[in-house]
Amino acid sequence: MSISSPFIERPIATTLLTIAVTVAGGLAYFQLPVSPLPQIDYPTIAVNATLPGASPELRRPLGIATVGGLIMSQMLTLFTTPVIYFYLDGLRKRSIQPQTAFKRRPGVLVPGGIAESAD
Numbered sequence: 001m002s003i004s005s006p007f008i009e010r011p012i013a014t015t016l017l018t019i020a021v022t023v024a025g026g027l028a029y030f031q032l033p034v035s036p037l038p039q040i041d042y043p044t045i046a047v048n049a050t051l052p053g054a055s056p057e058l059r060r061p062l063g064i065a066t067v068g069g070l071i072m073s074q075m076l077t078l079f080t081t082p083v084i085y086f087y088l089d090g091l092r093k094r095s096i097q098p099q100t101a102f103k104r105r106p107g108v109l110v111p112g113g114i115a116e117s118a119d
Contacts, residue, residue, distance in 0.1 A: 045070070 007014040047066055 045066065047062065
């Protein structure tokens, strides 16, 4: 006997249990506290590179790599991602446009060049 066999044998009870859990979750959702001014912890990076006898000139490449990675990450997140979303939205609108234009025009050309009236 598997763990799912009672649920398979009693589909009505399973449906009622699912509905009860969903309703209880929906009611509990509205009981969650919401703070008007939430506490936000901003991400920080601390890099510590110690080497006996190392001068700041030797740690400079590590700092450049870290700052460069942060700048590249910000560019990808704040610039490239929205551009991709705008591009995909434009493709979606262009793919929908011919379908809606075809439905709205009263007299359209059917394949073969025969004009169809909107009777």
